[in-house]
Amino acid sequence: MTPTVSIDSHPQCYYNRSMKPNQPLVESTFYVQGMHCASCEILIEKRLIKQNSVVMVDAQLSKNIITVKHQKGDIITPSFLNKMFADDGYQFSYNAFKKSKYISANxxxxxxxxxxxxxxxxxxxxxxxxxxxxxxxxxxxxxxxxxxxxxxxxxxxxxxxxxxxxxxxxxxxxxxxxxxxxxxxxxxxxxxxxxxxxxxxxxxxxxxxxxxxxxxxxxxxxxxxxxxxxxxxxxxxxxxxxxxxxxxxxxxxxxxxxxxxxxxxxxxxxxxxxxxxxxxxxxxxxxxxxxxxxxxxxxxxxxxxxxxxxxxxxxxxxxxxxxxxxxxxxxxxxxxxxxxxxxxxxxxxxxxxxxxxxxxxxxxxxxxxxxxxxFLFATTAATQVAAADLPPIVNGKQVIKMQASANGFTPNNFKIRAGVPVSWQITATANAGCASSIVANGILPDRLDLAPNVPVTKEFIASNTGNYRFSCGMGMYTGSFNVVN
Amino acid sequence: MSTQTTTFTIPDMHCESCPKVIKISLEELPGISAVNADLATKNVTVIYDPSKVTTAQMSTVIKENGYTPQTS
Structure with missing residues (x-):
């Protein structure tokens, strides 16, 4: 004497197959507050189906409702459910709860x-x-x-x-x-x-x-x-x-x-x-x-x-x-x-x-x-050297000077000659922060770390024309070399 | 009746409902005398009668509820 409903027809729902359907059944829908994931659905369904008078439970997280098929004149009411699930943090009502009162904990x-x-x-x-x-x-x-x-x-x-x-x-x-x-x-x-x-x-x-x-x-x-x-x-x-x-x-x-x-x-x-x-x-x-x-x-x-x-x-x-x-x-x-x-x-x-x-x-x-x-993030107030101004040549080297400070590199845009050795003199201020380490791919082999107020001179030759970018170690400040013939 | 204890680690227990679901589901199996599911450690300890139920069955039940148990 089990209910005639087949479990296959409602695979999502829970059926109480041991119950004797000697009373007319009714279907009640309750609004639930506090369901936030699939586990909650299962938990409510599993608890409820253990009630003798309950035939079928379907909890729907997406709509925040549960549908219960149970014996008529039964005790399945919001207050009963609220008591039953008090420890689990769910609340039940015949009416919809105000929106966003409960927000998911996960x-x-x-x-x-x-x-x-x-x-x-x-x-x-x-x-x-x-x-x-x-x-x-x-x-x-x-x-x-x-x-x-x-x-x-x-x-x-x-x-x-x-x-x-x-x-x-x-x-x-x-x-x-x-x-x-x-x-x-x-x-x-x-x-x-x-x-x-x-x-x-x-x-x-x-x-x-x-x-x-x-x-x-x-x-x-x-x-x-x-x-x-x-x-x-x-x-x-x-x-x-x-x-x-x-x-x-x-x-x-x-x-x-x-x-x-x-x-x-x-x-x-x-x-x-x-x-x-x-x-x-x-x-x-x-x-x-x-x-x-x-x-x-x-x-x-x-x-x-x-x-x-x-x-x-x-x-x-x-x-x-x-x-x-x-x-x-x-x-x-x-x-x-x-x-x-x-x-x-x-x-x-x-x-x-x-x-x-x-x-x-x-x-x-x-x-x-x-x-x-x-360009969205870096301080790119380009302090460009005048276009015609190529750096002076001292002892066969192009001498360029740059300061690294908390505001970035000054100047940060250099025009240099291709094929002529460059003497890059860098001084970091005492508080240069990120700017005190310089990464210049294609120009310097390693990251250059500067100690505050200790001028460092790096020499290199840019053999090909084009634009070479450099930046601080974290990439927050940038600068570039424009290599010309 | 001699009992044994086994522990599953279930990393995908992610909220307070999870241990409750696992506990309820495991207790439905025959021969289970106690289940302790701990969300904090993600461990589920089961005391059971090996003549009535196997750890494979428990594993299956846990998987049916959408969790991935790892025996430790």
Whole structure:
């Protein structure tokens, strides 16, 4: 004596096949608040079907309704359901709930929602970030080999809120959702912040260790521009995927585990590192991600030629970046754990991560000398040498002078003769930041790192005419050589 | 009745509903005496009677609900 309905006719629904249909059946539809993913559908269906009087349950996430076929005059009412699912956070009613009262707690199953406002908030933050970078925040603090440790702290503090925020902060933002998801909703904010504390501890200790080695061995850590640029591009691509996931692109949800595993670099995804210590190692490895400030600090640690000073310089710098990075972590933990703000924050963070990833990729394209849209970001107030003015020739060499400062390179556009040796004299100001490392593909074989106020002369011959671009190590500032006959 | 314990790691448990669904589904199998699904660690521990149910059956049930279990 089982109901006559075949399970095959409604494969999506749950049937109670053990029930005796000795009473007329009715179908009731309830509006549900709190369903946010397919698991919720299953959970509600499985719980309800265990009720003796229920024949069929169909929960529809897309419409936020459940349809229940049950015995007439039964106890299946909103108040009964509300009581039954009180612990699970679902609410039931005969009437539709007001829209967007509940927002998904998980972006991978979030439904597309009010995207314009979150987009504008993200756009505002991005504009603020670009303005902050353009106004030359770096001019506020300058460091050199004689700087005291507290100065490196302040230097790091600035870095944590500006150019390093783009790279390291972006990475933190993109993995923080996965970190948060390891903890339950009942865990305290402090508990959920653990991965962020670990990340920063790892970062400080990593910087101290690598700083000491840098002070000791010197050029060991000078990675080729091609390598670091490729590394950042790879990480940025992972960030793009994570950013799109935060925006709730469902088709990408499955990449959460698979994609990063196929990337040997995988720094941006913690699933490569087992266990909860992963953030620690990720933090330590951020030493190798060159943002302008980090390079300056590394150059000075290198110049110190002393493991202890190297460790202190890098450690102090990393300590200084903590407030900025923890602010990113704290806001993400705080906002992710509140269901009302979580989805909104995920969207905003998604846009930010996307922007930062594209920003980083674009900068690295500049470094690699590939076509890009750097004119949107770089300070390109071209201080061009008058067109007719070729540089003076001293002792058979064309002498050009350039200053690298927090505002970029001055001048940043040179006209030179092909086939005649060029003596390129560069002086970095005390606070040059990113501009103190120069990548010139096709002109210089390696990245050129400048110490503050120490003039450096590089000689080269441009044998072919054409335009050669150069940029700072992070690709934020650019310049070019126009080689003529 | 002798019982055994097995643990599945289910990385794609992504929200609070997931452990509940897995727990409910596994408990429907015969010979399951206890299920503990932990979202934080992504681990699902099952105490079961090996004469009545196999880990392969549990695996199948978990997969039917759309999750990818990994035995550890």
């Amino acid at each position: 972006a991978t199953c979030a439904l597309p929602q009010d995207n314009t406002s979150t987009f504008f908030i993200a756009a505002l933050i991005i504009i603020g970030f670009l303005l902050l970078n353009k106004t030359g925040l770096t001019t506020l603090v300058s460091v050199n080999t004689n700087s005291s440790l507290p100065l490196f702290l302040v230097f790091g503090l600035l870095a944590g809120f500006s150019s390093c925020a783009a790279l390291v902060g972006g990475i933190v933002l993109s993995v923080s959702k996965q970190w948060v998801s390891r903890y339950g909703n009942t865990d305290s904010t402090l508990t959920k912040l653990q991965p962020h504390f670990l990340f920063n501890t790892g970062r400080v200790l990593g910087f101290i260790l690598f700083g000491a080695i840098l002070g000791y061995v010197g050029t060991f850590f000078k990675l080729s521009p091609l390598f670091t640029a490729s590394l950042i591009v790879l990480i940025s691509i992972v960030m793009v995927v994570l950013g799109l996931q935060m925006l709730g692109i469902r088709s990408l949800a499955q990449f959460q585990i698979r994609l990063p595993k196929s990337l040997t670099v995988g720094l941006a995804d913690e699933s490569n590192f087992k266990g909860r210590l992963a953030p620690f190692f990720m933090g330590a490895l951020t030493f190798f991600l060159p943002c302008g400030f980090t390079i300056t600090a590394q150059t000075l640690a290198l110049a110190s030629g002393n493991p202890i000073s190297g460790a202190l310089i890098m450690g102090g710098f990393a300590l200084g970046t903590i407030p900025g990075l923890l602010a990113v972590g704290y806001s993400s933990v705080k906002l992710h754990s509140n269901p009302n703000t979580s989805a909104k924050f995920s969207s905003i963070a998604g846009y930010l991560v996307l922007f930062l990833a594209l920003y980083n990729i674009n900068n690295q394209l500049t470094v690699l000398g590939l076509p890009n849209v750097s």
